[in-house]
Amino acid sequence: MKALNLYHTEDLRYEDTSSPQIMAADDVIIKVVATGICGSDISRYKKLGPYQTGMTFGHEFSGIVESIGSQVTHVQIGDAVTGCPAIVCHACEQCEKGNYSRCAQLFVIGSYQPGCFAEYVKLSASNVLKLPENVDFDAAAMVEPSAVVAHGFYRTSMKPGATVAIMGCGSIGLLAIQWSKIFGAANIIAIDIDSHKLDIAQTFGADYVINSKNENLDAAIARIPFNIDVAVESAGSPFTIGQVLTLPTKGGEVLLLGIPYSDIEMERIHFEKILRNELNVIGSWNGLSAPFPGEEWSATLHYMSTGDIKVAPMISDRLELKKGPETFDAIVHKKKHFDKVMFYP
Incomplete structure (x- = not known):
């Protein structure tokens, strides 16, 4: 072959x-x-x-x-x-x-x-x-990348009505937008430096899009009239892994899905957000649970069949x-x- x-x-x-x-x-x-x-x-x-x-x-x-x-x-x-x-x-x-x-x-x-x-x-x-x-x-x-995203969302304590921010709108981020809706997000914010990706994010249901290359992220977030309950890092960039910590409200959650392929150096002000805002930072790896390969897989196939995941x-x-x-x-x-x-x- x-x-x-x-x-x-x-x-x-x-x-x-x-x-x-x-x-x-x-x-x-x-x-x-x-x-x-x-x-x-x-x-x-x-x-x-x-x-x-x-x-x-x-x-x-x-x-x-x-x-x-x-x-x-x-x-x-x-x-x-x-x-x-x-x-x-x-x-x-x-x-x-x-x-x-x-x-x-x-x-x-x-x-x-x-x-x-x-x-x-x-x-x-x-x-x-x-x-x-x-x-x-x-x-x-x-189905496999979708299961990876689902695995992360199952690890959060996200509730219906939440506001979710997705940092990085590659395939994982675009799937995260769709899983946010499935988990009941009322407001979804998509963040990227590529306007083309943000256009796709809107087709998947992002309510707000921010090009953090063209505008100040803090100022753009401040204009959104909702506190962010869950921030999802799906780019795996050394820069965004620190930046995503600035997004959630006090007591909020950060879900790390992106895989970095270089060392991470974090600014003190970003690390302090974990402490001062008492953030729950959640690592997530692969997309497996019991019974093998897991609910992430069966749920993905279900939501693909209903059209909720495209x-x-x-x-x-x-x-x-x-x-x-x-x-x-x-x-x-x-x-x-x-x-x-x-x-x-």
């Missing part, structure tokens, strides 16, 4: 590789229909994340069941599915408690196990979820998988603007 294999820093190759085979009774082989680039793929491409040399890349996908092991019963050949790419040990203390996102051995496919930038991918049956009939393959390829406006590029090497190069070296990129093997 054809696949995108990562060999070294910025060395991604479209090439022939071995197709997966049924080896265990609970194996499921899936013919990949759609697979998206995640921000963590970009960092791994730049050698800021683990992988084995020559590993088939990618972890967000949807597809059609091609073959199944003898003990697989909840999906059948021909079913439309998505897959949870997280591999957990099911044996450590945290797994035994059902805290799978805290598994001591957690990794995702595309690093130590072949990923989904390929014609076919293999997962254990417990990682495979059947799609509702009205959820298309593009949407299903984004992904189409996020997707800027729909490309053949063979375009992978040049696309990653263009993203990393900023040769073209991209929103969400979807590949079709």
Whole structure:
């Protein structure tokens, strides 16, 4: 089969590789229909994340069941599915408690196990979820990032009627806007330095948009007639991780979803906001809970089926998988603007 294999820093190759085979009774082989680039793929491409040399890349996908092991019963050949790419040990203390996102051995496919930038991918049956009939393959390829966002919101104490600020309007931030509405937010503030992203944020229901490159963030926040109950950091920028602490009201919450790929240096005035405003700062990792892979996954599929979670406006590029090497190069070296990129093997 054809696949995108990562060999070294910025060395991604479209090439022939071995197709997966049924080896265990609970194996499921899936013919990949759609697979998206995640921000963590970009960092791994730049050698800021683990992988084995020559590993088939990618972890967000949807597809059609091609073959199944003898003990697989909840999906059948021909079913439309998505897959949870997280591999957990099911044996450590945290797994035994059902805290799978805290598994001591957690990794995702595309690093130590072949990923989904390929014609076919293999997962254990417990990682495979059947799609509702009205959820298309593009949407299903984004169940994983949606589950990651949902996991964070489940960790908050957010109540209906809350005001939520989202800092960073990439895919995670745009999904966070939609999850804010599902959790009952009455007012949603979207913050970014890219007006194009803010336009998309408005299509997803942001009530207020702030371009913090063009206007003073503190002044813009002061004009909004609501206290911010929950501030979500979804950019992973060393700058915004400090800045987001200035947003919530006293006693409010900060949800950290963005992954920084450099050291964080925080201004004293930002750190003091945690203390003086008695903020609850919540870290969130991956999108797993019990029963595995968790309510984040079933809830995402439900809300995609109802139309409360939409992904189409996020997707800027729909490309053949063979375009992978040049696309990653263009993203990393900023040769073209991209929103969400979807590949079709």
